[in-house]
Every structure is written in structure tokens, then in C-alpha cells.
Amino acid sequence: MDVDRVAVREQAEAVLRRLAGEQARLREDQWRAIEALVVDKRRVLCVQRTGWGKSAVYFVATALLRALDAGPDDRSAGTGPTVIVSPLLALMRNQVESAARAGIRARTINSANLDEWDEITGEIHAGRVDVLLISPERLNNPDFRDSVLPQLAATTGLLVVDEAHCVSDWGHDFRPDYRRLRTFLANLPAGTPVLATTATANSRVTADVAEQLSTETRTVGAPVDDPGAQLSDALVLRGPLDRESLRLAVLDLPSPAHRLGWLADHLDQLPGSGIIYTLTVAAAGETAEFLRSRGYSVASYTGQDDDADRRAAEQDLLDNKIKALVATSALGMGFDKPDLGFVVHLGAPSSPIAYYQQVGRAGRAVEHAEVLLLPGVEDQAIWRYFASLAFPPEHQVRAVLDALPEDRPLSTAALEPIVDLRRTRLELMLKVLDVDGAVRRVRGGWLATGEPWHYDAERLRRVAQARTAEQQAMREYAATTGCRMEFLRRCLDDDGATRCGRCDRCAGPQYDADVSAPALAAAQAFLGRPGSEIMPKKMWPTGLATVGVSLRGKISPDEQALPGRAVGRLSDLGWGGRLRTLVGPEAADGPVPDDVAGAVIEVLKAWAHGDDRWAQRPVGVVAVGSAHRPRLVRSLAERIATVGRLPLLGEVPARDSAARDGGARGNSAQRVRALHDAFVIPDELVAALSGVTGPVLLVDDLVDSGWTMTMVSRLLRQAGAPGVLPLALAIAG
Incomplete structure (x- = not known):
């Protein structure tokens, strides 16, 4: 059946106006993505900068797909609900509220609302849910995987993979739970559209994710992790990654006390409210405590905080009740505050791509946002620690496989005495083995499947080499005499990278590295306790x-x-x-x-x-x-x-x-x-x-x-x- 694409675009523009206001208009690549999803039922990967409007694509596409062939009061006649897989559901509340203004009804299935699962499932079957949001961890939950996921895959009208770089172990934030999406994708009915979105993917990650989205695989003889090795039928829409509102700078300060003292002197000069990122939980707590002692209204945010405390801190920042949120990387993907005025890093992330993902939170709806990196000599020791948590060596993996029976599940706690791996590392390894088919997570723990499994030492070695290269690139970013935005865009393989004219290398420093004697003395006394x-x-x-x-x-x-x-x-x-x-x-x-x-x-x-x-x-x-x-x-x-x-x-x-x-x-x-x-x-x-x-x-x-x-x-x-x-x-x- 021929589709009037002009009419579909007019409908899409109308939905966008309900979402974002009467002045909103679709970008050309936004329309190309929507057209491919709604009309052509294709699989699409959008690699676009933060603030480009990726959420508008899936909400508009959802509205159009749900209305397809349906009467104005009977949306159940259209396609099934959109399923959005996102790592940080709590941070999408503002997006869901925006979608509600366009008449899009969203529900969430997560570990905090188990008593609502039956009710939500009933609403889905009755056609009363337009968007279902789930975390990647749900995909690996045995009850959800076995009782909910098959039916969900059969009825999904659109699958959205948010922060899709997490699918790839070449990405800066690989998460093994995301690999379960390969099974979900394989079980989707033919012609089900799929949208994957990310703001931070270089060419290698883009090729890897596109290949995993593909409905066809045509290997041309190169290694699987070579960006040129696979040809995918997924539509890749990759835009320029420049953020014209961001003004990048690096301040080289000799000690942690100087960095805290600098913040105490200059935080009130930074525009609006913002985020101060630290590399560790301890540093986040110390920084927040010191800044409060100097009269600033700040809150801390780490993965170790209670969910209620994190939500309250997020809301205080959204409402501009605090000057800054002092956070670890637990605050990142999905957090949406368009008027965020600054991002400061106390310590450098280990990857320019991870750094760009975090600074991309700022300046989405303001003319200028300040982005400042204050690296420390201790950064590399922290990088080494996190690198030590990588996938274990083969003998430890084999010990786990040998210990697991095929007929009686063992819990993670029961496996710990048998294998010399800490809980976090053991769980990550088991999730990878689960996706690879060597083990299976069931109620009560883990089972061996008996399937043959290959330890890909060469691939792991190349991943480790890639991480080492990223760390070196981060050191080079801090020391470069060239344009900082151009440097980051080249790290992301952005072909259009040119001098920005705004950063401290292009336009001169906006802030000096001076620290007043009182602020330095206060920081030294605080840190010296x-x-x-x-x-x-x-x-x-x-x-x-x-x-x-x-x-x-x-x-x-x-x-x-x-x-x-x-x-x-x-x-x-x-x-x-x-x-x-x-x-x-x-x-x-x-x-x-x-x-x-x-x-x-x-x-x-x-x-x-x-x-x-x-x-x-x-x-x-x-x-x-x-x-x-x-x-x-x-x-x-x-x-x-x-x-x-x-x-x-x-x-x-x-x-x-x-x-x-x-x-x-x-x-x-x-x-x-x-x-x-x-x-x-x-x-x-x-x-x-x-x-x-x-x-x-x-x-x-x-x-x-x-x-x-x-x-x-x-x-x-x-x-x-x-x-x-x-x-x-x-x-x-």
C-alpha cells in the first residue's frame, strides 16, 4: 500500500508541536528517522549530539504508529506499544511528562513496582499503554525474561534502545545486560521498527551497534570488531557533534586543595546551576561537604545514595534550588536539564568519549555554558583501579563454568567461595556468559548450559588496548595547544570537526587558575583533617x-x-x-x-x-x-x-x-x-x-x-x- 509521506510528515509536525510548542519544527534527520520507522519499518541508529532531539523521534514515531489504521478513539487498532530500554529510568520522568502533553501514555516496569506488573500487563493488552519503559537489568531477570518478555516481543510496535553505545564492549560504558537485547531483537516479528540512539559513539562503536541492529549479516572477511568488517542494513543517521553553546577549558592546578580552593573562589561566578563531577564516591562527599562549609548550596549524588535522596537531589537541581550537584558518573545518561549552565570535572574521566558524554548535559537551552576540566595527578591511579575490574582471565572463567551444575542452580553468593572473584566482577562475568549462552540465569541462581564456549582472549586484548589509547587521548586533551572541541570531535570520528572559536585555546581563557590565600588555607585545613x-x-x-x-x-x-x-x-x-x-x-x-x-x-x-x-x-x-x-x-x-x-x-x-x-x-x-x-x-x-x-x-x-x-x-x-x-x-x- 502506497503511503502519503507528505501527509505523514504533516502529522509528525503536529505531534512535535504538541510535544515542544508551536514553534517547533522537525530537523531533516529527525524526519528521516521517523519516516524510516513509521513508513518503511526499518531499523535506525541515530548518533546525534545531546540536545538534538532523539526523544522527540521516538515519541513522535510512537504517536504515529499507535494511530496507524486506528480511529480517533480506538488506539488499540494501531500497532503495539513502544518499548524503551534505558539505563536510567528515574531520569526520564521529565521526558514522560512532556510526552503526556502530546497524549502519549507511558508506564514503567521495574523492581520498585512489582505489585503493579499484572495491572500494567493488562493495560498493555487492552491497548491503553503507548510507551513501556524498562531497564536493561529487567531483560536479564528470570521471571521477566521467561513470562513477560516473549509476549512483549510479540506485541511491540517499536523498540527503542536508548544510550545504545552500552550495547558495544567498544563503547565507553559497556553494560552486559544490554547484550540481552540481541535475543529480544531476534524475537521481534518481521517488520518491527527499531530505533537505537546515542550521543557518544565513534566509528567503531557505530559499526558494532549497527551490525547488532541489522536483520542481515554479510561478513566480508575482516575481524568482527573491525569497523569495516560488517555491512548492515540498518539506517545510520550520524550528525555533527559540535555543541555551539559549550565553552571548553582546562585548568592545571597543583593539588586537590588548590582545586577545591578554586571552586570556593569561583563557583558563584559560573552561570546558573550545574554539575561538578568527581571520579570517586569519597571525592564527591568531600567536595560537597567543603563547598557547603564555604556557604554554597550543593548536594552530592552517587550510586551509593538512597534512591529517594538521589531523586530529591535531581529535583533540587532541576528547580535551581542548589548551585551544583556534586556527582559521580552515576549521574549521566538520561539526565535532562536544558538550562544547565556549567559542568566541572574534578579529575579527568579515562576516555574523551565518556568526558564528552558527561559535558553534553550542559548548554542545551542556553547561549553559553562553561565546561571546565581540573585534572589531578591521582587520576591515573583511579583509572588503573577501574581497569582492574575488567573481564577476568580464562582460568577464573573456566573455574566458574566447571563449578556450575546443569541441573541445580547456584547463587552468586554460593559461587563466591569457589572462585576467587569479588561479587561485582563475578556478576558481570556471569551476565556476559549468560548472553553468550554458556550459562543461564534462573530463579535461585545460575545453571551451566553445557554449550561450548570460547574465551576470546585476542578480542579482550584489543579492548584493553583501546582503553589504554583512550586514557592517552585524555592526557593529550588536557595538554593540547589546539582547539579542544575539535579534539573531542575527532575522538568521536566526527568528519566535520573544525576549530570552535570558543574554547580556551581558541579564544583565550575565561577563568584564571588563581586561588586566593583564604580559600586555599580553608581547603588545606579541610583536606588535612x-x-x-x-x-x-x-x-x-x-x-x-x-x-x-x-x-x-x-x-x-x-x-x-x-x-x-x-x-x-x-x-x-x-x-x-x-x-x-x-x-x-x-x-x-x-x-x-x-x-x-x-x-x-x-x-x-x-x-x-x-x-x-x-x-x-x-x-x-x-x-x-x-x-x-x-x-x-x-x-x-x-x-x-x-x-x-x-x-x-x-x-x-x-x-x-x-x-x-x-x-x-x-x-x-x-x-x-x-x-x-x-x-x-x-x-x-x-x-x-x-x-x-x-x-x-x-x-x-x-x-x-x-x-x-x-x-x-x-x-x-x-x-x-x-x-x-x-x-x-x-x-x-
Whole structure:
């Protein structure tokens, strides 16, 4: 049947006006995408800058498809609902409200509204839902995958994959749950249109995503990850990625204190309200606390915050009730505040593409927005940490596959004692194996499928090389003497990249790097405050019996450590850098430096006199035997004993260095297995403990998982110590 494309465009323009106002008009590529989806029933990939209007494409297409062949009051006669897969549903509320103005009805299925699933499913069947929003995690939920997804795939009128670069492990934010979309795509009825959207994809990611969207695969002989290897029948609409409102700049400041001081001096000069991105949760909290102490109205936003707190912080920023949201990358994709006036990064993301995705939040409906990068020397250590969480080596993957039965599911917690992987890394690996068909997630855990599986070491090596190249590009971005916008656009393979005329390299710096003496002094004093709490363990890891350790349930109160203290975390803006020089992987052993010893004494003073002071003053000092830094730990224990006028009761040595090392890696179950029976209390220390009447200070250099302190504290309590107060230089993370 011939379709009057002119009439369809007129309808599309009418829907857009209801969405965005009477002055709104479709961009040419917006119309091309809508036409391909609605008229030609094609699969489309839109790689367009933030603010271009990708959401308008799928909302307009939804309205037209739902009205197709339907009467004005009977939309159920048109196509089925649009299914939008998006990683951050909570941040799409403003889009859904806009869609409602165009008469588009949206519902969400997520883990927070399980009691509404049956009702929503009924509404879908009755044709009363135009848009169904789901997270990629829903696609891998066994109940949803098996009971909801097949019927949903059969009735979907339009599938939208938002932030589609997450599908590709070449993308800066690969998410294994997104790979489940391949199954969803395969089960769609022929002729179901599909729209994938992203603002950040270079040519390699674009080719990979387009190929995964394709209904045909025509391999021409090159490696699968080569951008030229596949020819796709998906329509790719790639526009110029320049953001004419953004004014990019880099400020090279010598220390975290200078960076916080600069913010304290200049935050009120930045236009409107905005986002301050940090690389770690600890840095977000510290930055927000310092800025509040300097009179600014700011809030923090991290993945560790409660959902209600995050929603409240988002709304305060949307309503301009705060000057800035200090956030980790947990705030990113999907957040829509058109009048966002600035984005500041305290620390550089590890990829120019990830950086461009985050700064793209700013300047969507304002003439000028300031984008400032304040890199730090500690950035590369943070990049290395996140890189260490990559897909595990083959022997660990094979250990998981060998451990999984085909007839009885094992939970992730049950697998932990068997394989030496932390929970987050283990879950990511299992999701990849699930998509690859080697395992299957079911109610109660995971099953092996028995299907052959190939460990693609060469591909993983090339992904790692790509990540290393991205880090180098980020260093080059900070140091470039050329146009910064042109640099970022070239990283995204934007053929139209030219000098922007706006950035600090093109037009000169808008802001200088000066920091006032009062602001710097305040930041130094704030960051110089030592002290972080070490929380005691209260439960043993599950499944220890599997590895021959007869510990389970709650740790007996008579064997627990008390709350402890450390100078700081390795990720702290203040003490983090200094502590990394002492306990980092490349640190040499030696006596505790005077400045760090002084910080330890300040921690002890605060611990003795603060609001959360210890219940009883310690009566002695005990050192943990260290395989790598014995001089550091021993000298620290000696300094504490001398200054505190306490007896140095002795040291708890490890039976061998291998056992001590085993406690520093892996998941909790594996650490307890390695540390169980690894330490011994010498007879002379047992004798010294027999006469103590109060808690002892247990001194170590680094608390990683916390299990070394837990196991040694348990031994000391069993040997007669009334209490154990852990004290360390640093906490990992």
C-alpha cells in the first residue's frame, strides 16, 4: 500500500508541536528517522549530539504508529506499544511528562513496582499503554525474561534502545545486560521498527551497534570488531557533534586543595546551576561537604545514595534550588536539564568519549555554558583501579563454568567461595556468559548450559588496548595547544570537526587558575583533617563450609573487633595521595614518616575526645605482622606506644607470607579461607594479654577487605584481650 509521506510528515509536525510548542519544527534527520520507522519499518541508529532531539523521534514515531489504521478513539487498532530500554529510568520522568502533553501514555516496569506488573500487563493488552519503559537489568531477570518478555516481543510496535553505545564492549560504558537485547531483537516479528540512539559513539562503536541492529549479516572477511568488517542494513543517521553553546577549558592546578580552593573562589561566578563531577564516591562527599562549609548550596549524588535522596537531589537541581550537584558518573545518561549552565570535572574521566558524554548535559537551552576540566595527578591511579575490574582471565572463567551444575542452580553468593572473584566482577562475568549462552540465569541462581564456549582472549586484548589509547587521548586533551572541541570531535570520528572559536585555546581563557590565600588555607585545613572509621565485620561470608572453613552466621560479639580508625582512604582528595606513596603497590618499605605519624596522633586524639570516642582508653599496642612493609608497621606501632605511653605488647605474625598475601585479594569468602589459621599468637603475647584490663590497639598499614583485622582481632579476643581497637594508616577504596 502506497503511503502519503507528505501527509505523514504533516502529522509528525503536529505531534512535535504538541510535544515542544508551536514553534517547533522537525530537523531533516529527525524526519528521516521517523519516516524510516513509521513508513518503511526499518531499523535506525541515530548518533546525534545531546540536545538534538532523539526523544522527540521516538515519541513522535510512537504517536504515529499507535494511530496507524486506528480511529480517533480506538488506539488499540494501531500497532503495539513502544518499548524503551534505558539505563536510567528515574531520569526520564521529565521526558514522560512532556510526552503526556502530546497524549502519549507511558508506564514503567521495574523492581520498585512489582505489585503493579499484572495491572500494567493488562493495560498493555487492552491497548491503553503507548510507551513501556524498562531497564536493561529487567531483560536479564528470570521471571521477566521467561513470562513477560516473549509476549512483549510479540506485541511491540517499536523498540527503542536508548544510550545504545552500552550495547558495544567498544563503547565507553559497556553494560552486559544490554547484550540481552540481541535475543529480544531476534524475537521481534518481521517488520518491527527499531530505533537505537546515542550521543557518544565513534566509528567503531557505530559499526558494532549497527551490525547488532541489522536483520542481515554479510561478513566480508575482516575481524568482527573491525569497523569495516560488517555491512548492515540498518539506517545510520550520524550528525555533527559540535555543541555551539559549550565553552571548553582546562585548568592545571597543583593539588586537590588548590582545586577545591578554586571552586570556593569561583563557583558563584559560573552561570546558573550545574554539575561538578568527581571520579570517586569519597571525592564527591568531600567536595560537597567543603563547598557547603564555604556557604554554597550543593548536594552530592552517587550510586551509593538512597534512591529517594538521589531523586530529591535531581529535583533540587532541576528547580535551581542548589548551585551544583556534586556527582559521580552515576549521574549521566538520561539526565535532562536544558538550562544547565556549567559542568566541572574534578579529575579527568579515562576516555574523551565518556568526558564528552558527561559535558553534553550542559548548554542545551542556553547561549553559553562553561565546561571546565581540573585534572589531578591521582587520576591515573583511579583509572588503573577501574581497569582492574575488567573481564577476568580464562582460568577464573573456566573455574566458574566447571563449578556450575546443569541441573541445580547456584547463587552468586554460593559461587563466591569457589572462585576467587569479588561479587561485582563475578556478576558481570556471569551476565556476559549468560548472553553468550554458556550459562543461564534462573530463579535461585545460575545453571551451566553445557554449550561450548570460547574465551576470546585476542578480542579482550584489543579492548584493553583501546582503553589504554583512550586514557592517552585524555592526557593529550588536557595538554593540547589546539582547539579542544575539535579534539573531542575527532575522538568521536566526527568528519566535520573544525576549530570552535570558543574554547580556551581558541579564544583565550575565561577563568584564571588563581586561588586566593583564604580559600586555599580553608581547603588545606579541610583536606588535612585525618580520620576515617573502620567498621567492624559482624557476619561471616556465606558458603565457607564449601572451602573447608567451619565458620558461619554472625561473628560472636566476644570475638568481634570494636570500631576502628584510619588516617584516610586511598581515594580521599586530602590524604589519599600521601597514603598511596606509603602503601600503594609500588611503595617501598621504611619507617613511618613524621607527617604521617603526626596525622595518626591527631586521629588518636580525636578518637579519645570526640563525640564518638572510644568507651575505654587502650592499655597496649599490638602490631600485625606484615610481609611487604614490616618496617612501616613496626615503626608505626612503636611511635604510637611511645607517644601514648603504652606498652608495645608484641606482634601477630603470619605463619607464612603466602597466607598473608592471600588475604589481600579476592572476594570475602576466599580471603577468609586464605587467612583462616594464617596467623599465630606468640606465647609471649598470650602472656602479655593475660593481665590486660582494657582494649588493645591493633596496628596495620592498610585495611583492604577488613578480614585481616577481623581474623587477628578474633585471635586476640580468644587469647584474652577484652577488646580490640583497629588502627591503620589507610583504607583501600
